[in-house]
Amino acid sequence: MDRYVNVPLSEKDAHSLKAGDYVYLTGTIYTARDAAHKRMQETLDRGEELPLKMENNVIYYMGPSPAREGRQIGSAGPTTASRMDKYAPRLLDLGLKGMIGKGKRSKEVADAIVRNGAVYFAAVGGAGALLSKSITSSEVIAYDDLGTEAIRRLTVNNFPVIVVIDAQGNNLYETATKKYCRE
Amino acid sequence: MRTVDVSVLTQNISEMCIEANHYLSEDMKTAFTEAQNREQAPLGRQILSQLQENMEIAEKDMIPICQDTGMAVVFLKVGQDVHFVGGNVEDAVNEGVRRGYVDGYLRKSVVRDPIYRENTRDNTPAIIHYSIIPGDRITVTVAPKGFGSENMSRVFMLKPADGIEGVKNAILTAVKDAGPNACPPMVVGVGIGGTFEKCALLAKEALTRPIDKHSEIPYVKELEEEMLEKINRTGIGPGGLGGTTTALAVNINTYATHIAGLPVAVNICCHVNRHAVREI
Numbered sequence: 001m002d003r004y005v006n007v008p009l010s011e012k013d014a015h016s017l018k019a020g021d022y023v024y025l026t027g028t029i030y031t032a033r034d035a036a037h038k039r040m041q042e043t044l045d046r047g048e049e050l051p052l053k054m055e056n057n058v059i060y061y062m063g064p065s066p067a068r069e070g071r072q073i074g075s076a077g078p079t080t081a082s083r084m085d086k087y088a089p090r091l092l093d094l095g096l097k098g099m100i101g102k103g104k105r106s107k108e109v110a111d112a113i114v115r116n117g118a119v120y121f122a123a124v125g126g127a128g129a130l131l132s133k134s135i136t137s138s139e140v141i142a143y144d145d146l147g148t149e150a151i152r153r154l155t156v157n158n159f160p161v162i163v164v165i166d167a168q169g170n171n172l173y174e175t176a177t178k179k180y181c182r183e
Numbered sequence: 184m185r186t187v188d189v190s191v192l193t194q195n196i197s198e199m200c201i202e203a204n205h206y207l208s209e210d211m212k213t214a215f216t217e218a219q220n221r222e223q224a225p226l227g228r229q230i231l232s233q234l235q236e237n238m239e240i241a242e243k244d245m246i247p248i249c250q251d252t253g254m255a256v257v258f259l260k261v262g263q264d265v266h267f268v269g270g271n272v273e274d275a276v277n278e279g280v281r282r283g284y285v286d287g288y289l290r291k292s293v294v295r296d297p298i299y300r301e302n303t304r305d306n307t308p309a310i311i312h313y314s315i316i317p318g319d320r321i322t323v324t325v326a327p328k329g330f331g332s333e334n335m336s337r338v339f340m341l342k343p344a345d346g347i348e349g350v351k352n353a354i355l356t357a358v359k360d361a362g363p364n365a366c367p368p369m370v371v372g373v374g375i376g377g378t379f380e381k382c383a384l385l386a387k388e389a390l391t392r393p394i395d396k397h398s399e400i401p402y403v404k405e406l407e408e409e410m411l412e413k414i415n416r417t418g419i420g421p422g423g424l425g426g427t428t429t430a431l432a433v434n435i436n437t438y439a440t441h442i443a444g445l446p447v448a449v450n451i452c453c454h455v456n457r458h459a460v461r462e463i
Contacts, residue, residue: 065250068246075250080334148292148302176426180224
C-alpha cells in the first residue's frame with residue numbers, strides 16, 4: 001500500500017506502517033553511518049549529549065558523493081544497515097523512530113524496533129542518483145571532519161522507501177523471499 | 184620497443200574513473216531490460232524500473248550511479264615491449280585515481296589504515312593488479328568496487344572430493360548469505376582453482392568480463408548457466424524484496440590447481456557492475 005508520511009515520525013504513523021508498505025517520506029531526516037555511530041556511542045559512554053535528539057527522528061544510513069556546484073547533494077543511496085546493528089538498539093531505546101538503509105538486521109535490532117514501536121525502512125540500494133532528486137537540502141550538523149561520514153540534516157520531499165521491519169516485528173525480507181522461492 | 188610516458192596512464196585512468204561511475208556498459212543495460220521483461224514480482228519490476236531510471240539520471244545529470252563510487256581496482260596488462268618513462272608507474276596510476284575522484288565529484292571512501300581508519304581524502308591508494316603480456320600495447324581496466332557487495336564475498340578452500348557439487352554449494356551459499364545486503368540483482372564473479380589468492384583474483388577478473396559473454400570452456404559455460412538459474416530460484420529478487428531476478432549473470436574463470444585442493448572464490452558485485460577498458 002502506498003503511504004505519504006511526514007518525518008520526524010509520529011508514534012501513530014510509526015505504529016500504522018506495515019512491512020511491505022511503499023512509503024514517501026517528507027520532512028527532516030539525519031544521515032549517519034559507521035564512523036558517526038561510533039562517535040555517538042562514545043559520546044553516550046562519556047555521559048554527554050548527542051549532536052541530535054533521537055526522539056521521533058529518522059536516521060538514514062548514507063554517505064553521499066560530493067555535490068556539484070549549484071546542487072544540494074551528490075549521489076545519495078543507502079548503505080548496508082547491518083554494520084550499524086551494534087549501535088542501533090541503544091539509539092532506539094533513546095527514542096529513534098526510524099532507520100533507512102538496506103539489508104538484513106540482527107535479532108537485537110528487530111527486538112528493539114518492536115520494544116520501541118519503531119520502523120526499519122529500505123531504500124533501493126544502488127539508486128543514489130535517483131534518490132538524490134528527493135533531497136531538497138543538506139547541511140552538515142556534526143562531525144564535519146568525517147567527510148562523507150559527517151552527520152547531515154536532510155530535507156526530503158516524497159523520499160521513496162519500503163517498510164521492511166514494522167513495529168509488530170514483521171519482516172518483509174523473510175516473507176517476500178519465501179513467496180518467490182522455487183528451490 | 185615502444186616508449187610510453189606515464190602521464191598517459193594518469194590521464195586515461197582519471198577519465199576512466201569518472202566514466203565508469205556515471206555510465207554502465209551496454210551489456211549491463213541490455214541485461215536490465217531483459218530482467219524487467221522477465222521479472223514476476225510487481226515490486227521487483229518497480230525496483231528494476233527505478234534502477235533503469237537511476238542510470239538515465241546518472242548519465243544525464245552527471246550524478247554517480249551509486250554514492251559508493253568504490254575503491255579503484257586497476258588492472259594493468261603491460262606489453263613486454265613497452266618502456267615507461269617520466270616517472271614511476273604506481274605513482275602515475277594513483278595520481279590518475281586522485282584526479283578522477285577529486286575532479287569528478289566522486290566519493291572518497293578509502294582509509295589509510297584498516298584499524299585507525301583515517302580517510303585519505305582522495306580515494307588513493309588504488310588496488311593495482313599488473314600482468315605482463317606479449318607486444319607493445321597496454322590494456323587498462325578500471326573497475327571501481329563498492330563494499331556493500333565486496334563485504335559479502337567469500338573464499339572457500341574445498342577438498343578435491345567436494346567436486347563440482349561442492350562448487351555449486353559454495354556459490355549458492357555466498358549468494359544466499361549476501362541476500363539483500365549486496366544490492367541485488369547481482370553479478371556473481373567466481374574463481375575456481377589456483378591458490379588461495381589466485382582464485383580471489385580470478386573471481387575479480389571474471390566480473391570485468393562482459394556479462395553477455397560466457398566462458399569458452401564448455402563445462403564452465405554450462406555451470407554459469409545452471410548457477411544463474413539456481414540463483415534466480417532463491418526468491419531473493421531485486422533489492423532483496425522478493426522476485427525472480429536475483430542475479431543478472433554468473434561469470435566463472437578457472438585455473439590449474441594443486442592435487443590436494445579445490446579453491447573457490449565468489450566475488451559478489453551489485454547491479455552497478457562498473458568497469459571501463461582502454462587500450463593504450
